[in-house]
Amino acid sequence: MNTNPLVRWYRRSRTLRVLSALALIPLGALFVMVSIDSLGGYSGIGNLLGIAALSMFAAWAWWWGERRDRRRARAGDR
Numbered sequence: 519m520n521t522n523p524l525v526r527w528y529r530r531s532r533t534l535r536v537l538s539a540l541a542l543i544p545l546g547a548l549f550v551m552v553s554i555d556s557l558g559g560y561s562g563i564g565n566l567l568g569i570a571a572l573s574m575f576a577a578w579a580w581w582w583g584e585r586r587d588r589r590r591a592r593a594g595d596r
Contacts, residue, residue, distance in 0.1 A: 528534055
């Protein structure tokens, strides 16, 4: 059983689940735009900015996971 309060809140709240599902609509729209090549005229600078944004997100996600693991290990030592 998960004791994380956010997980419990998510599982108990239908509104939160619906809102999080609705938040994924822009991601689906992006996939559709890419699949129909509507971004074909996008500039080289835009491509570089997009790659930089994805790289920064990946670095942040890696850092966050490492930080969480260190915190959990520290909490287990107590």
